[in-house]
Amino acid sequence: xxxxxxxxxxxxxxxxxxxxxxxxxxxxxxxxxxxxxxxxxxxxxxxxxxxxxxxxxxxxxxxxxxxxxxxxxxxxxxxxxxxxxxxxxxxxxxxxxxxxxxxxxxxxxxxxxxxxxxxxxxxxxxxxxxxxxxxxxxxxxxxxxxxxxxxxxxxxxxxxxxxxxxxxxxxxxxxxxxxxxxxxxxxxxxxxxxxxxxxxxxxxxxxxxxxxxxxxxxxxxxxxxxxxxxxxxxxxxxxxxxxxxxxxxxxxxxxxxxxxxxxxxxxxxxxxxxxxxxxxxxxxxxxxxxxxxxxxxxxxxxxxxxxxxxxxxxxxxxxxxxxxxxxxxxxxxxxxxxxxxxxxxxxxxxxxxxxxxxxxxxx
Amino acid sequence: xxxxxxxxxxxxxxxxxxxxxxxxxxxxxxxxxxxxxxxxxxxxxxxxxxxxxxxxxxxxxxxxxxxxxxxxxxxxxxxxxxxxxxxxxxxxxxxxxxxxxxxxxxxxxxxxxxxxxxxxxxxxxxxxxxxxxxxxxxxxxxxxxxxxxxxxxxxxxxxxxxxxxxxxxxxxxxxxxxxxxxxxxxxxxxxxxxxxxxxxxxxxxxxxxxxxxxxxxxxxxxxxxxxxxxxxxxxxxxxxxxxxxxxxxxxxxxxxxxxxxxxxxxxxxxxxxxxxxxxxxxxxxxxxxxxxxxxxxxxxxxxxxxxxxxxxxxxxxxxxxxxxxxxxxxxxxxxxxxxxxxxxxxxxxxxxxxxxxxxxxxxxxxxxxxxxxxxxxxxxxxxxxxx
Numbered sequence: 159x160x161x162x163x164x165x166x167x168x169x170x171x172x173x174x175x176x177x178x179x180x181x182x183x184x185x186x187x188x189x190x191x192x193x194x195x196x197x198x199x200x201x202x203x204x205x206x207x208x209x210x211x212x213x214x215x216x217x218x219x220x221x222x223x224x225x226x227x228x229x230x231x232x233x234x235x236x237x238x239x240x241x242x243x244x245x246x247x248x249x250x251x252x253x254x255x256x257x258x259x260x261x262x263x264x265x266x267x268x269x270x271x272x273x274x275x276x277x278x279x280x281x282x283x284x285x286x287x288x289x290x291x292x293x294x295x296x297x298x299x300x301x302x303x304x305x306x307x308x309x310x311x312x313x314x315x316x317x318x319x320x321x322x323x324x325x326x327x328x329x330x331x332x333x334x335x336x337x338x339x340x341x342x343x344x345x346x347x348x349x350x351x352x353x354x355x356x357x358x359x360x361x362x363x364x365x366x367x368x369x370x371x372x373x374x375x376x377x378x379x380x381x382x383x384x385x386x387x388x389x390x391x392x393x394x395x396x397x398x399x400x401x402x403x404x405x406x407x408x409x410x411x412x413x414x415x416x417x418x419x420x421x422x423x424x425x426x427x428x429x430x431x432x433x434x435x436x437x438x439x440x441x442x443x444x445x446x447x448x449x450x451x452x453x454x455x456x457x458x459x460x461x462x463x464x465x466x467x468x469x470x471x472x473x474x475x476x477x478x479x480x481x482x483x484x485x486x487x488x489x490x491x492x493x494x495x496x497x498x499x500x501x502x503x504x505x506x507x508x509x510x511x512x513x514x515x516x517x518x519x520x521x
Numbered sequence: 522x523x524x525x526x527x528x529x530x531x532x533x534x535x536x537x538x539x540x541x542x543x544x545x546x547x548x549x550x551x552x553x554x555x556x557x558x559x560x561x562x563x564x565x566x567x568x569x570x571x572x573x574x575x576x577x578x579x580x581x582x583x584x585x586x587x588x589x590x591x592x593x594x595x596x597x598x599x600x601x602x603x604x605x606x607x608x609x610x611x612x613x614x615x616x617x618x619x620x621x622x623x624x625x626x627x628x629x630x631x632x633x634x635x636x637x638x639x640x641x642x643x644x645x646x647x648x649x650x651x652x653x654x655x656x657x658x659x660x661x662x663x664x665x666x667x668x669x670x671x672x673x674x675x676x677x678x679x680x681x682x683x684x685x686x687x688x689x690x691x692x693x694x695x696x697x698x699x700x701x702x703x704x705x706x707x708x709x710x711x712x713x714x715x716x717x718x719x720x721x722x723x724x725x726x727x728x729x730x731x732x733x734x735x736x737x738x739x740x741x742x743x744x745x746x747x748x749x750x751x752x753x754x755x756x757x758x759x760x761x762x763x764x765x766x767x768x769x770x771x772x773x774x775x776x777x778x779x780x781x782x783x784x785x786x787x788x789x790x791x792x793x794x795x796x797x798x799x800x801x802x803x804x805x806x807x808x809x810x811x812x813x814x815x816x817x818x819x820x821x822x823x824x825x826x827x828x829x830x831x832x833x834x835x836x837x838x839x840x841x842x843x844x845x846x847x848x849x850x851x852x853x854x855x856x857x858x859x860x861x862x863x864x865x866x867x868x869x870x871x872x873x874x875x876x877x878x879x880x881x882x883x884x885x886x887x888x889x890x891x892x893x894x895x896x897x898x899x900x901x902x903x904x905x906x907x908x
Contacts (some may be wrong), residue, residue, distance in 0.1 A: 241870050251780050263729050270730075372772050378782035380768050381730065382737065458742075460776075461769035467742060470769065474743015476651055476676055 205500060251376040258377040265329070265383045274327040279310060288494065292503070294500030307490035316465060323454055323464030324491060326382055328390045330450045338394045342401025342431065342442070353403065359395040367392060367456050375460055385462030389453040396445035404438025405431045434510065440503035444496060451492045455485075465491075478497045531623040590906060606664065611641050612841060617653040617665040618645035621771060622866075623693060623795045623859050628853070629877030637903035638896035658685050660835045664849065665690060667726070672745045675700065677831070683730040686833050689849040695856040698746060698793040699806040700737075706787050707805040715808035720762045725787045728810050731776075737763040738790030743773055749821050750791055756820035766790075778802070783792035795826070795856040800863040845895075851891035858884050 253487025260359070276284075285308045311320045345352045367388050374384040407432045418428045432439075458466030468484035587622040611625050614635050616628045628645055636643045648651070650673065656662045658680055668677055680686040702717055706725065707713055713722050719735060737754075740746035752758055768774035774790070779800050781788040781798045792799060795824035810816060816823040832849050839846055858880065868878040881888065881904055 237870050237872065248783050252784050256785055259729075266730050370774070372776045373774055375776040376783075378771055379728075379730075380766055380777050459770040460773045463769045464766070467767065467769075469743040473651060474741065 166520070172422065188327040190268060196382065202478060214231070219288050230515060235245070243348060247376060252329050254377070257483040262378050262383045265386055269382055269386070270330060273322055274336060276321045276325050281317060285309060285312075292494065292498055295505070296497050299421070300494075300497045300501070303331060304494045306314050311487045314483045319465045320487055320491060323451075323466065323488070324391075326385060326462065326464055327447065327450050327456075327491070327495070330386050330393060333386065333388055333395045334397055334446045334450070337390070337402050338397030338442070339439065340396040342439075343405060343427070345398065346425070347387075347406035355398065359398060362391050364396045365391075367453065368459065369479030371456065371460050378410050381462035382457075382462050384460045385453075387489075388457055388460070389450045391448045392453050393449040395441040396449060397439075400442030400445065401435065403441050404435030406444075407438065408434045422521060437503050437510070440499065440506060444499040444503065447495050448492055450496070451488055454488055524875060531640045539854065563595040602634050613642040613644050614643040614664065614838075614845065616643065616723045616844065617657055617662040618647040619665070619667055620647060620649055620655055622797050622800075622863055623704055623856075624667040625873040626862055626866075626876050626880065627692060628878050629873055630888070631664070631849075632851070632905070633877055633881060634848070634892060634896065636898055637891060638900040639842075639845060639848070640899075641845070654680070657833060657835055658683075660685075660721060661834050663838050667750070668833050670829040670831060672828075674745065680833075685836055687836050687846075689832050689834050690845055690852055691830060692852060692854050693795060693830045693831055693856050693859065694827065696794060696828050696830060697856075698791070698828060699807065699809065700789070701792045701804045701806050701808040702789050703782050703784065704803040704805045713807070716757050716759070719757075719759055719807075720788070723762050726763075731766075734764040735789055737765055738768050738774060738788070738843055739765045740768075740791045741774065742767055742769065746791060746793075746825075749825070752821040763789075771796075795859045795863070795865075797863065800860040803869055833889065848892065853891055854885055855887075858887065878904065882907075896905045 218274055219331075220237045279287075285305055288308060289305035290302075292304040308320075311317060341355070345355050370391060371388045373386065374387050378384045412430060412434065414424065416426055421430065454462070454464065454466035454467070455469045458464070458470040461467075465484045465487045469481050469488075472478070472481035472484060524559075548573060562721075570621075591600070598892070600718075614632075616632055618625065618628050622775055632643045632645060635641050639746070646656060648656065653662065653665060654668070654673065657665050670677060677686075677735045681688060682756045702713065712718060723735040726737070727733060730736075731846065740750050754763060768777060768790075775796065775798050776790070778788055778790065778792065778796055781800070782798075782802050792804070812823065812824045812826045817826065825879075832852055834846060862876050862883075864877055866873065868873075871879075881900065885897075885901075892900070
C-alpha cells in the first residue's frame with residue numbers, strides 16, 4: 159500500500175514539472191506572428207457557429223458513414239507492416255547473433271554463479287540471516303514474518319525454486335539500477351530528455367510483455383536471460399522516474415546555499431542533489447523489485463525457472479492448489495523484500511532529518 | 522499572454538477538426554451510397570437461408586429417434602414453410618477458439634459451414650487449453666474442435682463422466698509427436714538417423730548453458746509429454762547426454778526452433794504436428810521403434826502413438842442443434858490438408874479467416890462428403906461471394 163502511494167505521488171509530480179516546461183514553450187510560440195492571420199479569421203466567425211460546427215460535422219459523418227462503408231476502414235496494411243517487422247527481427251537474429259550471444263553468455267554466467275552461491279548457503283543460515291536483517295532494519299515484526307514465511311516456502315517444497323527466483327530478481331534489480339539511475343539523473347538535468355523519455359517509459363510499462371518476450375527468444379534463447387531482459391523493460395521505468403523526481407525535488411534553498419559556497423555544478427549534483435535524493439531513489443528500487451517479482455510468472459512462459467515455472471506447470475496440469483502455493487511463495491518474497499527496502503529508505507530519510515511522509519518536500 | 526495563446530491554439534484546432542470532419546463526410550457519402558446496395562443484396566439472400574435452415578431443424582427434432590435420412594429432410598421442406606417462418610431466432614453457436622493455428626483454421630472452417638450452411642449465428646471465444654475447457658464445461662462455449670489426448674486425459678475423463686461434455690469424434694487423425702532436428706542437420710550428419718544416435722552427435726547440440734551435453738528443448742511444462750519424454754530419455758539411455766531445456770510455452774518452443782532454423786543453427790527437441798513450424802520448416806523426425814502397447818508400458822521406448830484429438834460439444838447442443846452434432850460427428854479434417862492450407866496462409870501472409878475460405882474452396886471434395894447437399898449448396902453460394 160505504501161509503495162503504491164509512493165509511485166503515484168511520484169508520477170504526478172513529474173508530470174507537474176513537465177507541464178510547467180510545456181507551458182513556457184507554448185507561451186513563447188503563441189507570441190510569434192506565425193499563424194496570427196489565420197487566427198484572426200477564425201476569431202471573426204461567431205462563437206456559437208464555431209461550437210455548433212462540431213456536432214454538425216459529427217452528424218454529417220454518422221449519416222455519411224451510416225452504410226456498410228462506415229463499418230470497415232477502407233484500407234488495411236496491418237499484416238504487411240507486421241511482416242516487415244518480422245523481417246527486421248529475422249535479420250537481427252541472423253546478423254547480430256555474435257552480439258546477443260555475448261550478452262547472453264555474460265548474463266548467464268552471473269546468474270548461474272549467484273544461484274550457486276544462494277543454493278550453497280544452508281537453509282537455516284539463509285533464513286536466520288534474512289530474519290536478522292528484517293529485524294534490524296524494520297523491527298521485530300518484519301523479522302518474525304520473514305522467518306515464518308521463508309519456513310513456509312521450505313515446507314511447501316519450493317526452496318530451490320525460491321532461490322532461483324531470488325537470484326533472478328537480484329540480477330535483474332541490479333541491472334535495472336545500473337541502467338535506470340544514470341538515465342534518471344540525466345533526465346533530472348534536462349527537461350528535453352525528460353519530455354522524450356516520458357512516452358518511452360509509458361510504452362515500456364504498458365506494452366504487453368509477451369509481445370517482446372517471444373522475439374527475445376530469437377536473440378537470447380529460452381530461459382532466464384530472456385526473462386531478465388523482459389523484466390528489465392518492465393522494471394526500469396519506476397527507477398528512472400523516481401530518480402528523476404528525487405533530484406528535482408531537492409529544495410531550491412539547499413541548492414542556493416551550496417551554490418553560494420562556490421559548489422560547481424558537478425559538485426552540486428554529486429555531493430548535494432543525489433545524496434538528498436537517495437530516499438526517493440530507494441523508493442524506486444523498491445518499486446523495481448516488486449515489478450520484477452510481478453514478471454516472474456510471465457517470464458516462465460519463455461522457460462525461466464523458479465517459482466514462476468512452478469505456477470506455470472501447476473496450471474498446465476490444472477492443479478490450482480499447487481499453483482496457489484507457488485504464487486504464495488512469490489507473495490512472501492515480495493513482502494519480505496518490500497518491507498526491508500522500505501525500512502532502508504525511511505532510515506535514510508530519518509538520518510537526513512527529512513520527515514517520513516511526502517518524500518523530500520519538508521527539507 | 523498565456524491565456525490568449527491557449528485560446529488561439531484551441532481555435533485553430535477546432536477549425537482543423539471541422540475541416541477534417543467535413544472532408545471525411547464527403548468521402549463517406551461517396552462510399553456509403555455505393556455499399557448500401559450491396560448490403561441489401563446480401564440481406565435478401567440471408568433471409569432465404571434462414572427459412573430453409575429452420576425447416577430442417579424442425580423436422581429433425583421431431584423425428585430424431587427415427588434417424589432422419591437426408592432425402593427425407595429435403596422432401597418435407599415445402600410442407601412446413603408456414604410454420605417455419607413463425608419459428609424463433611436460432612441461438613448462436615459459440616466455438617472455443619484455441620490459440621494455435623490448426624484449431625484456429627478448423628474453427629473457422631466449421632464456423633463458416635455452420636453459419637452459411639446451417640444458418641446459425643456463430644461466435645468464437647479465444648483462449649488457451651485450460652480456460653476454454655472450463656468454458657466448455659460451463660457452456661460458455663458450445664464446441665471445441667481439438668482436445669488433445671492424452672495431454673488432457675484426466676480432465677477429459679472427468680468431464681465425460683459428469684456428462685456435461687460429449688465426445689463427438691476425432692479430428693487431425695494423421696498427427697505425430699517426436700524428437701526432431703532440422704533437415705539440414707540430418708543432411709550434414711548422415712549418421713544421425715534415430716534417437717539412439719544422439720550420444721554420438723552430442724557435440725553438435727552443445728551450447729554455453731548446456732553443461733557440455735546436447736541441448737534438448739523439451740515439451741511444454743505440465744503437459745503429459747513432459748513425463749513421457751523424461752521416461753523415453755531414460756529408456757533410450759540419453760540421460761547423461763542431453764540437457765533438458767524447458768520452453769515455458771508453445772510460443773516459446775516454436776520461437777526457439779524458428780530462430781535457430783533461420784540462423785542455420787543445430788537444434789534438437791520435441792515437437793508435434795500439425796503445428797506452424799512443422800508446416801513451415803523442413804524437419805527430420807528421429808526414428809524410434811514402432812509403437813506397441815508392450816513397449817509403451819515398459820518405459821515408453823518407442824514412437825508416440827498417434828494422439829487422439831477429440832471434438833467435444835456441450836451436452837445442451839444435442840437437443841438444441843442435433844443436425845450440428847451429426848455434422849461434427851462426420852467432421853473430417855486431416856493434418857495433410859491442414860498443412861497445405863497453413864503453407865498457403867504463411868506464403869501469402871494471410872489471416873486464418875482467409876485460410877478457412879481457402880480450405881473450403883480448395884478441399885470441397887472432402888467437406889461436401891459429410892455435409893447434406895442443401896447445406897453444401899448454401900456454403901458454395903456464400904463462397905461464391907468471397908473476393
